[in-house]
Amino acid sequence: MEYDTKIPPSSTSDKNSFAYISARDRWPIILTGAIDDVHKAVSETTEATKRAEGKRIVADLAKLKYELQHDRKITPLPDDGLPDIEGYNKELEKLGNPSWFNVPWLYAECYLYRRVATFFSLSKEWKSYDIFARQKMSTFRSSRPAVLELAARYHELIPKMAKQDTKTDTEADEAEKILFMEMCEICLWGNATDLSLLTSLTYEDIQKLQGSEARKASEKNIIVNDLEAAYYVLKKAKKEGKTDRRVDIVLDNAGFELYVDLILAGFLLSAGLATNIVLHPKSIPWFVSDVLPADFAALLNALASPQSFYSTPSEDEKNAGKTPEPLSQNEVDDLSFLFQEWAQFHAEGQLMLRPNHFWTEGGSYWRLPTSEPRLYEDLKESELVIFKGDLNYRKLTGDAMWDPTTPFTTAIGPMGPGSGINILALRTCKADVVVSLEPGLDEKLRTMEGGGGDTGARKWAWSGKWAVVSFSQGK
Numbered sequence: 001m002e003y004d005t006k007i008p009p010s011s012t013s014d015k016n017s018f019a020y021i022s023a024r025d026r027w028p029i030i031l032t033g034a035i036d037d038v039h040k041a042v043s044e045t046t047e048a049t050k051r052a053e054g055k056r057i058v059a060d061l062a063k064l065k066y067e068l069q070h071d072r073k074i075t076p077l078p079d080d081g082l083p084d085i086e087g088y089n090k091e092l093e094k095l096g097n098p099s100w101f102n103v104p105w106l107y108a109e110c111y112l113y114r115r116v117a118t119f120f121s122l123s124k125e126w127k128s129y130d131i132f133a134r135q136k137m138s139t140f141r142s143s144r145p146a147v148l149e150l151a152a153r154y155h156e157l158i159p160k161m162a163k164q165d166t167k168t169d170t171e172a173d174e175a176e177k178i179l180f181m182e183m184c185e186i187c188l189w190g191n192a193t194d195l196s197l198l199t200s201l202t203y204e205d206i207q208k209l210q211g212s213e214a215r216k217a218s219e220k221n222i223i224v225n226d227l228e229a230a231y232y233v234l235k236k237a238k239k240e241g242k243t244d245r246r247v248d249i250v251l252d253n254a255g256f257e258l259y260v261d262l263i264l265a266g267f268l269l270s271a272g273l274a275t276n277i278v279l280h281p282k283s284i285p286w287f288v289s290d291v292l293p294a295d296f297a298a299l300l301n302a303l304a305s306p307q308s309f310y311s312t313p314s315e316d317e318k319n320a321g322k323t324p325e326p327l328s329q330n331e332v333d334d335l336s337f338l339f340q341e342w343a344q345f346h347a348e349g350q351l352m353l354r355p356n357h358f359w360t361e362g363g364s365y366w367r368l369p370t371s372e373p374r375l376y377e378d379l380k381e382s383e384l385v386i387f388k389g390d391l392n393y394r395k396l397t398g399d400a401m402w403d404p405t406t407p408f409t410t411a412i413g414p415m416g417p418g419s420g421i422n423i424l425a426l427r428t429c430k431a432d433v434v435v436s437l438e439p440g441l442d443e444k445l446r447t448m449e450g451g452g453g454d455t456g457a458r459k460w461a462w463s464g465k466w467a468v469v470s471f472s473q474g475k
Contacts, residue, residue, distance in 0.1 A: 019105030252389025
């Protein structure tokens with residue numbers, strides 16, 4: 001805590017904040033979904049020990065939900081043998097053992113998922129169980145139109161990039177820059193499907209969020225856009241002829257968003273804007289839809305057998321008597337091309353996963369240089385570190401109530417200029433904290449329909465309709 005910003009953090013006690021709405025409305029829904037998932041898994045197992053443990057986990061989840069909804073004191077985490085438990089419990093003590101509706105939002109939300117993780121890590125039969133796995137893969141299946149559209153475009157684009165010799169250097173550079181911007185924007189809006197927020201999306205809603213027309217319509221909603229500055233960092237390294245040009249992506253959501261992250265990674269490698277990509281997943285089930293190493297494997301497995309993945313009816317489809325349309329041969333070929341490209345990059349060490357428990361600690365990234373110095377030094381080796389999604393942005397900025405005109409480079413503290421790390425944050429806004437806005441823009445957005453108006457709430461920043469793309473040159 002001593003390394004955090006002194007700007008007050010967003011708190012669940014503020015009834016005008018999304019922190020309060022999250023604690024009151026979203027978290028109980030998420031815990032109910034977790035209870036239903038484990039209950040279903042228990043009903044599917046015949047092993048007595050596993051059933052008994054599963055029932056205990058359901059009871060623990062129900063108890064946690066009760067404590068949350070009745071504003072009980074937050075209790076210390078039980079020791080499951082991992083080193084972050086001590087940090088969580090020390091921080092809880094320093095916060096004065098608060099209750100659920102009077103605590104910094106960032107800490108409370110991280111604590112919630114970390115506590116749920118202990119229910120499984122302290123079991124014998126459920127240690128590696130991911131309560132959110134079913135949701136993650138079913139959302140990827142329902143993203144089929146956008147998945148196929150991107151696969152077709154990628155399959156067409158990558159071979160063309162290898163034949164750039166017909167263009168002048170200026171034309172090739174301009175095309176590369178436009179493609180970089182477009183790929184990053186696809187990545188940016190990819191996290192519009194954030195399961196922890198969109199708890200009741202229909203199939204049609206997901207299609208609207210992810211189709212290319214929706215993305216074009218959303219370009220005007222990027223209210224801070226530093227993509228060009230990030231591109232020139234990678235371009236400069238390429239022109240200087242550096243042999244090792246690494247790009248890191250601190251991942252956010254699994255499913256469709258991980259798919260678009262891999263589209264970006266494949267483009268960067270194929271364009272020579274990076275020689276290798278390091279992906280940073282979480283190590284425990286986190287914020288419903290965050291990527292675990294197993295989600296990467298599940299995605300590659302789905303692409304390895306796309307016809308089977310998309311044509312086999314899901315449980316819901318079976319119950320409704322529906323059979324999915326089989327993929328066309330062209331669609332199978334497009335997805336197989338992706339699988340072969342990405343599997344080859346992975347096999348050759350150009351695309352690798354590197355989990356670290358730091359990403360699921362309870363504090364902000366202001367603590368990285370002192371809390372996890374080895375990870376900090378490792379990130380300095382990268383040309384660019386891309387932080388995906390809302391939670392990573394909140395952690396970069398300390399989830400603090402900054403004046404919205406504060407420069408991003410100020411709000412990220414020790415991760416800013418002089419840190420040795422070039423940072424690009426891709427974030428659709430789903431929390432109160434936002435920085436680098438032009439003077440008057442926050443006030444203007446508040447006056448729009450649903451923007452918050454005179455309520456004192458920054459409601460425009462809660463929905464994921466607006467986005468910020470912020471860059472800090474730390475090297």
